[in-house]
Amino acid sequence: MTAEPPFDLRWNTLDELAEIQRKRLPRVMEWASASPFYRDRLATAGAFPTAADLSGLPLTTKQDLRAGRPFGMLAVDRSRLATYHESSGTAGQATPSYYTREDWDDLVERYARKWVGITAEDTFLVRTPYALMLTGHLAHAAARSRGATVVPADNRSAATPLARTVEVIRELEVSLTWSMATETLLWAAAAETAGLDPRTDFPGLRALFVGGDPLTAARRRRISDIWGVPVVEEFGSTETGSLAGQCPAGNLHLWADRVLFEVVDPATGASSPEGSGHLVVTPLYREAMPLLRYDLEDDVEVSYAGCSCAWPLPTVRVLGRAALDHSVAGTPVTQHDLEEAVFSLPAAYGVVFWRARTGAERLTLEFEVASEHREAARAAVESAVGGRLGVPVDARPVAPRTLVPYEALTRSQDVIKPRSLFAAHEDWDRALLYY
The missing domain is CATH 3.30.300.30 (ANL, C-terminal domain)
Structure with missing residues (x-):
């Protein structure tokens, strides 16, 4: 399956890619030297390293980000910040992240690299957290940048339980969705509980964008069979934004023109551009919070062997969070x-x-x-x-x-505003609460 990437790579060979990385790295090092965290680390390293010897720098860890919270990694004046975010804290205390407006231009462009493109004709349901995490805000911004109508459903809100989400997808003729892969199976169960067929009763739907939880090829095929539309996977983090996207052949490709990737053996510390180990990243367009050799702690397999889609980008298999094994x-x-x-x-x-x-x-x-x-x-x-x-x-x-449970699939909206005065028949234990 051969297809042109739905974005302009501006390069065709791995040598050209290496040249792009080589030219960007001095700017990244300049930005990093303005960060309190990296200032001392780079001073002891001497001359700014090239991509070839970047592995001489220590890894940046999640604990480094936690220890420096909130602004120990900041490399610009706070007046330039556009947003502040924190990770979900799945594997420990949440890590902080922040972005300038220019950083957001890069974030949005990478997220929008979908082989099922986002257009102005689309109604785009965002069903990932807004809150402090990046994911909902990023999808919202990327969809708006392409002119789509955004439906901000969230997935941490009592205002849009599963049954209501299914109603919204059907009533608004939603064409694209963004959620965790597990959410799409919950929607299908809620739809079937309501007497609806996911394959036939949602004719507006043309693709499901998913990310945030592990997704194997077998589960992706099952979800696609249930809904009758493509399932397009995304891989990234709050600390970095999108790092990889799925091609028409079903493989995840690393955005190596925007991020420098390494695979590090957690036992030996040995670094390689491909193979199995932890994925370590150095974003090339991140000014507010530069990250040098940031260990995502995700177990991956990276390959430059090529893909039938012909995209000239390395492929990655994401095996899950090492800390959760x-x-x-x-x-x-x-x-x-x-x-x-x-x-x-x-x-x-x-x-x-x-x-x-x-x-x-x-x-x-x-x-x-x-x-x-x-x-x-x-x-x-x-x-x-x-x-x-x-x-x-x-x-x-x-x-x-x-x-x-059945109740989770059928629960209706249950949202109140904080108040202090109740009638005799009302539950006043909910005074001053939203839930």
Whole structure:
């Protein structure tokens, strides 16, 4: 599958890419030298390093960002800041990030690099957090930059529960959505609970943009089959913005013209442009908060072998957050491997919601499945998961609407404004609260 990238790369070969990186790096070092955190670190390094010897600098860690919060990494006058953000804190205390207006130009351009393009004819549902995180604000800004109508649904608000989100997608004829991949499965369940068919009752929908949680090829195919539209994946972070986007062939490509990437072996510290390890990034267009060799702590596999789409960019497989890995009987167990196994089951079983817990000697995995497929699914799960991971598995089928309750799929809006005066029949324990 060959396709032109939906953006102007301004280069065609890896040598030309290396030249772009070489020319940008001195500017990045200049910006970094204005940051309190990097000032001393660069002073001891001597001359500004080139891309080839950047690996001589220490890694910047999430703990470095936490220790310097809120503005220890700031490299511009605060009057130039456009926004301040914090990460979700999934693997520890939240990390701060901030951007100038010029930084935002780069953020928006990278996010909008979708092979299913965003246009002025689109109605774009944003179903990721606004709050302090970057994700909702970034999608909103990118969609508006392309002229799309934005529907700011959020996903941390009682004003738009799952049932209401499904209504909005249908009533407004939403054409593009942005959410975590898991959200799209919850929408489908809520739609089916309301008597709707995701494939036929949402004719305006033309693609689902997803990011923020691990997504294997097997789960992406299942989501696409359920909704009947492409699922377009995005990979990035609040600290960096978009780092990779999916091509028509289904692979994630790193935006190597905007960010310098390394793969670092967490055990030895050895750095390489490709292979397996932690993804380490140096954004090339980040002024407010330069990051030199920032360790995302995500396990990845990077390759320059090429892709059938013909985009001249390295590909990446994101295997998940290293800090969240577990083991059973000494064998590592990752969500990526579990997800690939679960979503490789026959689609007729309808298994999409599951949870697992590691034990000293056995993995316990619960999954929703209809009663008629219960025993077949149990055997298939134990075979697929046990075979892929090589660990004993206790597969426990549960009835549909056990892991995702019916009430969660049908709950209506429940929003109030803070007040102090109530009628006799009203619940005054909610005084002064939004919830």
